[in-house]
Amino acid sequence: MKKALKKGIVVSLVLAMSMVTAACGSSSGKGSDTVELMNVSYDPTRELYENYNKAFSAYWEKEKGQKVTIKQSHGGSGKQSRAVIDGLKADVVTLALGYDIDAIQKKGLIKEGWQTKFEKNSSPYTSTIVFLVRKGNPKGIKDWNDLIKGDVKVITPNPKTSGGARWNYLAAWGYALHHNNNDTNKAKEFVQELFKHVPVLDTGARGATTTFVERGIGDVLIAWENEALLSIKELGPDKLDIVYPSESILAEPPVAVVDTNVDKKGTREVAEAYLKYLYSEEGQTIAAENFYRPTLESVKEKFKNNFKDLKLFSIDEFGGWAKAQQEHFSDGGVFDQIYVPSK
Amino acid sequence: MKTIAAKRGVLPGFGLTMGYTVLYLSLVVLIPLSALLLNSTGLTWGKFWDIATDARVLASFKVSFLTAAAAGLIDAVLGLLLAWVLVRYDFPGKNIFDAMIDLPFALPTAVAGVSLTAIYSDKGWIGSLLEPLGIQVAYTPIGITLALMFIGIPFVVRTVQPVLQDLEAEVEEAAATLGSGRVRTFMSVILPQLYPALLTGFALAFSRGIGEYGSVVFISGNMPMKTEIAPLLIMSKLEQFDYAGATAVALLLLFISFLLLLIINTLQHRLRKTAR
Amino acid sequence: MAGSVPMSPAGSTQVRTRSLKETGWVKWTLIALASLVLLWLIVLPLIVVLAEALKKGWDVYLAAIVDPDALSALRLTLLVAVITVPLNTIFGVAAAWAITKFRFRGKQLLITLIDLPFAVSPVIGGLIYVLVYGEHGWLGGWLDKNNIEVIFALPGIVLATLFITFPFVARELIPLMEDQGQHEEEAAVTLGAKGWRVFWKITLPNIKWGLLYGIILCNARAMGEFGAVSVVSGHIRGETNTLPLHVEILYNEYQFSASFAVASLLLILALVTLVLKGWFTRKNAH
Numbered sequence: 001m002k003k004a005l006k007k008g009i010v011v012s013l014v015l016a017m018s019m020v021t022a023a024c025g026s027s028s029g030k031g032s033d034t035v036e037l038m039n040v041s042y043d044p045t046r047e048l049y050e051n052y053n054k055a056f057s058a059y060w061e062k063e064k065g066q067k068v069t070i071k072q073s074h075g076g077s078g079k080q081s082r083a084v085i086d087g088l089k090a091d092v093v094t095l096a097l098g099y100d101i102d103a104i105q106k107k108g109l110i111k112e113g114w115q116t117k118f119e120k121n122s123s124p125y126t127s128t129i130v131f132l133v134r135k136g137n138p139k140g141i142k143d144w145n146d147l148i149k150g151d152v153k154v155i156t157p158n159p160k161t162s163g164g165a166r167w168n169y170l171a172a173w174g175y176a177l178h179h180n181n182n183d184t185n186k187a188k189e190f191v192q193e194l195f196k197h198v199p200v201l202d203t204g205a206r207g208a209t210t211t212f213v214e215r216g217i218g219d220v221l222i223a224w225e226n227e228a229l230l231s232i233k234e235l236g237p238d239k240l241d242i243v244y245p246s247e248s249i250l251a252e253p254p255v256a257v258v259d260t261n262v263d264k265k266g267t268r269e270v271a272e273a274y275l276k277y278l279y280s281e282e283g284q285t286i287a288a289e290n291f292y293r294p295t296l297e298s299v300k301e302k303f304k305n306n307f308k309d310l311k312l313f314s315i316d317e318f319g320g321w322a323k324a325q326q327e328h329f330s331d332g333g334v335f336d337q338i339y340v341p342s343k
Numbered sequence: 344m345k346t347i348a349a350k351r352g353v354l355p356g357f358g359l360t361m362g363y364t365v366l367y368l369s370l371v372v373l374i375p376l377s378a379l380l381l382n383s384t385g386l387t388w389g390k391f392w393d394i395a396t397d398a399r400v401l402a403s404f405k406v407s408f409l410t411a412a413a414a415g416l417i418d419a420v421l422g423l424l425l426a427w428v429l430v431r432y433d434f435p436g437k438n439i440f441d442a443m444i445d446l447p448f449a450l451p452t453a454v455a456g457v458s459l460t461a462i463y464s465d466k467g468w469i470g471s472l473l474e475p476l477g478i479q480v481a482y483t484p485i486g487i488t489l490a491l492m493f494i495g496i497p498f499v500v501r502t503v504q505p506v507l508q509d510l511e512a513e514v515e516e517a518a519a520t521l522g523s524g525r526v527r528t529f530m531s532v533i534l535p536q537l538y539p540a541l542l543t544g545f546a547l548a549f550s551r552g553i554g555e556y557g558s559v560v561f562i563s564g565n566m567p568m569k570t571e572i573a574p575l576l577i578m579s580k581l582e583q584f585d586y587a588g589a590t591a592v593a594l595l596l597l598f599i600s601f602l603l604l605l606i607i608n609t610l611q612h613r614l615r616k617t618a619r
Numbered sequence: 620m621a622g623s624v625p626m627s628p629a630g631s632t633q634v635r636t637r638s639l640k641e642t643g644w645v646k647w648t649l650i651a652l653a654s655l656v657l658l659w660l661i662v663l664p665l666i667v668v669l670a671e672a673l674k675k676g677w678d679v680y681l682a683a684i685v686d687p688d689a690l691s692a693l694r695l696t697l698l699v700a701v702i703t704v705p706l707n708t709i710f711g712v713a714a715a716w717a718i719t720k721f722r723f724r725g726k727q728l729l730i731t732l733i734d735l736p737f738a739v740s741p742v743i744g745g746l747i748y749v750l751v752y753g754e755h756g757w758l759g760g761w762l763d764k765n766n767i768e769v770i771f772a773l774p775g776i777v778l779a780t781l782f783i784t785f786p787f788v789a790r791e792l793i794p795l796m797e798d799q800g801q802h803e804e805e806a807a808v809t810l811g812a813k814g815w816r817v818f819w820k821i822t823l824p825n826i827k828w829g830l831l832y833g834i835i836l837c838n839a840r841a842m843g844e845f846g847a848v849s850v851v852s853g854h855i856r857g858e859t860n861t862l863p864l865h866v867e868i869l870y871n872e873y874q875f876s877a878s879f880a881v882a883s884l885l886l887i888l889a890l891v892t893l894v895l896k897g898w899f900t901r902k903n904a905h
Contacts, residue, residue: 038855043871073854074868078582080854087754087763088771088853103584107755158565160579200482200564203578206871207561210457214875215481216466234873330583339567340399353805355814360717364729367710371781372736375747378757421656428653432646440654442893443661448839449889450668451863452741452846454882457870458667468663496660501836505795505829525645540794547737547790554740557845574740581746593743600738605731612727615797 034067035270040090042077042163042253043206044227048290049094055286056277060270068270076204077163084109084258091262091271094255096163099321101256114256123252124278125292128312129171131243132212132221132228139219143245144175147194147220154197155218157208159329164205166329168222171249173328174313178247192338213240224251225307226291247311376597379590386587394591399567400576404596407573410484411552414491419545421492422499423537429500430507444500447493452557459490460562482564487572490558495548502544503537510536539615546607550600665886672879683869683877684884691857692865693884698773699861700841703780707837711788712830716822718789719796720804730793736785744782745850748775771853776861779847784837791833792826799825835896839889 041049053070060068073080073088077096084090085107093110095101098121104110115122133141139152147154157165172194173187180186200217202208205227212221213235220243223231232240255275262268277283284299293307294300318324328334394400428434429441447455463470463480470481480486515528556574563570573596580589672680683689714733718726736744750756752769762769769775803825807817823830845863852859860868862885869878 046868046872071858072856074856074871075849075854076582078584082581082584083771083853085754086749086756086770087759158579161575161582199566201566203560203565203575204871206873210870215460215464217464231873325583331580331585331588336399336567353808354720354801354817355808356716356818357721360713361721361723364710364714364717368714368729368732371778371785372732375751375778375782376735376739378747378750379743421660424649424653425656428650432650434650438897440657442890442897443657443665445835445839445893446661446665446886446889448836449843449885450665451843451866451882451885453863453867453870454668454879455664458664458671461667461671462663468667493660493664497836501791501832502794505791505832506798508828509795509798539797543790543794546734547786550734550738554738554743556740556742574742577740577742581742589746593740593746597735597739597743601731601735604734604738605727608727608730608734 033065034069035267036069036071037091037267037271037274038071038073038089039092039094039274040073040080040084040088041094042080042096043074043204044164044224044230045094045253045290046072046074047230048287048292051290052278052283052286055282056274059277059282060273066270068274070274076161078161089261089265090258091265091267092255092257092275094253094275096253097166097321098252098254098315099325100163101254102322104256104258109258109260110256111259115254117257118255118275119279120295121252122254122256123295124255124275124283125253125287125294127225127251127253127292128248128310129167129222129245129251130225130228130248131245132209132223132231133219133241133243135239135241137241137243141220141243144172144190144194145179147172147222148190148197152197152220153199153218154194154220154222155200155202155208155212156198156222157205158201158203159335161203162205162208164224164227165208166324167224167249167251169328169335170315170318170324171245172222174249174317175245175247177317178313188334191334195335195338209235225293229291229306244308244310247313250312250314252315379593379597386591390587391591394588395595399571400573400592400595402568403571403573403576404599406484406487406570407553407596408599410487410572411491411549411555414488414495414552415545415549417488418492418495418499418548419541422496422544422548423503423541425496426500426503426507430504445497447497452494452555453561455493456490456558456561459486459493459558463489463562481562482566482570484570486562486564487559487570490562491548491552491555494555494558495551498547498551499541499544502547503540506537506540539611542607542611542614546604546611550604553596553600668879668882668886671875672883673876675876679876680880683874683880686877688857688860689862689865689881689884692860692862692881695773695776695860696842696862696885699776699780700838702777703784703841704834704838706781707784708788708830708834710785711790711792711833711837714789715792715796715826716818718793720801733786733789736782739782741783741844741846742850744847745779748778748782748851752778770851771855771859773859775851776848776859779851780841780844783844783847784841787837787840788830788833791829791836795826795829796822831896831899835892838892842888843885 039049039053049070049072053072057068057070060066073083073090075083077100080093081095081100081103084093084104093101093104098115101110101114105112105114118124131141133139139146141147141152146152156168159165159169169191173191176187176190177184180190200211202211205224208221209223209227209231211217213231221228228242232242255278257268257271257275262271278287279296281296281299284294284296285302288294288299288303288306291306294303315321315324318327326333425444429437460467460481462468463473463486465471465474465479465481467481473480480489510533515532554574556572556578559572560575563572565571565575573592577589577592577596580592718729749770751758752762752775753759754763758769769778803821804817807821808814812820843863845867848861849864849867852861852864854860854864854868862881866878866882866885869881
């Protein structure tokens with residue numbers, strides 16, 4: 001045993017050392033006939049980009065005769081943004097909200113004015129915020145004001161840790177504002193009342209969906225439309241119904257090229273083409289098939305039965321993300337005051 | 344070297360092992376941790392104080408420390424029982440029993456959190472039995488404590504086990520020949536020798552519990568002021584790109600844990616001396 | 620009080636004299652109680668994992684495990700464990716030797732510093748390496764210039780895992796070696812034995828059980844770590860995803876069965892190491 005142990009330690013040491021050196025020396029050179037892209041994205045886009053990457057690879061090879069492999073990274077939007085800032089070599093970022101891309105821009109990795117580089121605010125596809133209820137809608141939930149009635153329990157993730165939850169929160173705020181003659185105090189009261197009906201604050205959108213569907217907690221889940229449609233498909237059309245409120249927010253998940261990284265790697269051309277192709281007929285169709293609202297008219301028309309028309313207001317109503325973030329979600333902001341009365 | 348070694352006793356290797364220990368400790372732990380301290384740019388004493396005295400931060404610390412302490416204590420008792428049975432008795436299935444103890448480490452913490460929530464939520468296997476009794480486990484501090492107990496139990500068993508194995512039979516035999524009953528022998532002869540190991544086990548389970556994130560966020564419900572744990576606050580500050588704020592909470596957490604560990608370790612050292 | 624003959628854990632009961640045995644009912648009550656605790660605290664959650672994993676049948680289970688992404692995650696996880704466990708084992712033995720065989724000031728402080736990684740939230744455990752090696756970290760500029768990837772690549776994952784599993788072996792050995800004292804080693808040295816020989820012939824046989832536990836715990840934790848690794852991994856599919864991260868991905872894709880199947884793979888890996896330990900124990904007992 002002693003000998004064996006001695007030998008074992010020596011062997012594993014040598015192994016460990018050789019692996020460390022091997023790992024350190026692996027920076028690959030690339031030929032011009034193949035190119036590699038890294039797309040750093042947020043959680044709910046996995047299915048979308050899995051399909052889109054295949055389509056784009058085929059398109060690019062046909063167009064330029066160049067093979068492109070796309071590496072995908074998914075995670076919470078804010079976390080992904082931090083990873084890029086800290087050196088994750090993303091060529092493109094496709095995140096949940098502009099605020100997270102602004103943060104990368106502030107560090108100088110993305111040039112200013114990124115939101116005008118591509119059409120439609122650099123948001124090739126959009127979504128909105130809707131309700132998911134139990135089959136048959138036993139609590140009779142039709143609109144935002146039904147959420148604060150009686151003992152209705154609402155599931156939404158924590159806006160402090162989830163980008164999606166910030167859209168949820170702002171959608172509720174906007175509704176209350178419009179129904180109270182733009183009185184911010186009334187809106188604040190409404191949102192505060194709403195969060196009193198929230199028994200569990202998950203850290204992410206998918207966690208909240210699981211709490212609602214699998215754990216059976218709550219009467220209504222506030223969710224992205226694409227997430228709601230997907231979870232009905234994946235988790236049971238026999239268990240859930242979708243409810244569209246009278247109005248909601250236009251959620252624009254934006255995309256951008258990470259300038260510093262593509263210039264260093266020499267991948268600008270393909271990276272820009274990758275994002276631009278999202279606006280093409282094929283790209284838009286894939287987005288629609290994955291429950292994102294297309295922005296191209298022809299595809300919109302084709303899928304118009306899948307996406308209900310409803311009154312949508314945009315983030316501009318809150319003065320843009322930077323302002324909304326500062327006012328509502330920063331420490332001591334309106335959201336925090338729901339739980340800790342301001343001094 | 345030689346003179347130092349001579350002063351410390353006849354055993355060789357102090358310079359080598361101590362040097363290596365300090366070097367490795369610095370490289371892997373101390374230098375990276377000091378990055379935390381030095382990187383808190385924009386963190387003035389004023390801001391640090393504001394964060395340290397913030398009601399929400401205080402509430403989350405209370406939740407974290409109380410649940411971790413409760414879990415550590417319960418683990419110490421249950422862990423002693425498990426270790427005792429494993430060391431002292433032979434019974435069918437003992438090997439599997441022994442193997443099971445370590446599994447909480449192998450299971451990713453998030454999976455542990457999800458399964459525990461599945462068991463204890465209102466619709467879960469145990470949760471649905473408790474619900475009519477008005478007992479709620481998931482999304483309350485009890486749920487957090489349970490998750491931390493799961494995470495911490497191997498620490499206690501595995502620290503007590505080797506010491507229990509090494510206990511001299513002679514001492515016990517002597518006590519027995521002198522007419523001590525079994526319970527008496529246990530309380531006055533065995534237990535005192537186990538205190539240091541038990542305390543270590545508790546300290547490890549406890550400190551692990553304070554920092555735990557993955558398993559807790561699923562079962563805690565994360566309600567501010569009620570079931571929000573301190574590591575979650577760090578996460579939500581990072582999410583706002585508030586590195587300084589996150590660092591402040593992390594440092595505070597680190598400092599308190601460090602003090603508690605130091606106290607426990609010193610106490611344990613004393614106990615060991617008196618047990619000799 | 621050092622025992623000159625290390626006791627074998629498995630067969631230790633029969634050497635004890637009758638006076639040390641509890642009466643039958645006490646023994647069996649304790650065993651029953653312990654089994655209940657084990658069932659409730661540890662086995663129940665594991666059953667949930669297995670039940671969920673097999674909910675959709677063996678086909679889904681197997682498909683989840685042989686999925687290329689799962690296999691590459693498995694490879695990465697094993698690689699990380701193979702690198703980190705030996706490094707921390709060597710450290711643990713050295714630290715335990717220095718701490719238990721000699722007197723010096725600040726011993727408790729040193730032990731506490733070794734404990735520290737347990738108390739640090741895993742998220743912070745990852746973040747500190749980002750602060751040192753990340754783009755804006757201390758070494759970031761230099762690493763970038765020389766094209767060395769640390770964060771969001773294998774070295775970063777190894778570092779974070781080293782940090783998380785840092786104290787295990789040392790912590791397991793320190794109480795044990797403190798109990799054993801240093802008389803035997805001192806006797807051997809007085810009789811003229813050299814340092815390494817003393818270690819291999821006397822210390823190692825005395826501490827082998829504690830050492831083995833330490834290594835097993837360290838290994839299990841190295842393979843199961845999620846939080847810290849998640850911060851430094853970058854989540855690049857098929858490249859920097861470890862098994863625990865792959866579990867999370869599948870779970871977030873609503874592939875609950877597949878996700879738990881991969882989680883159960885981690886459990887099986889842990890069981891394999893434990894069975895190996897049992898085998899060692901038995902072989903050594905005779």
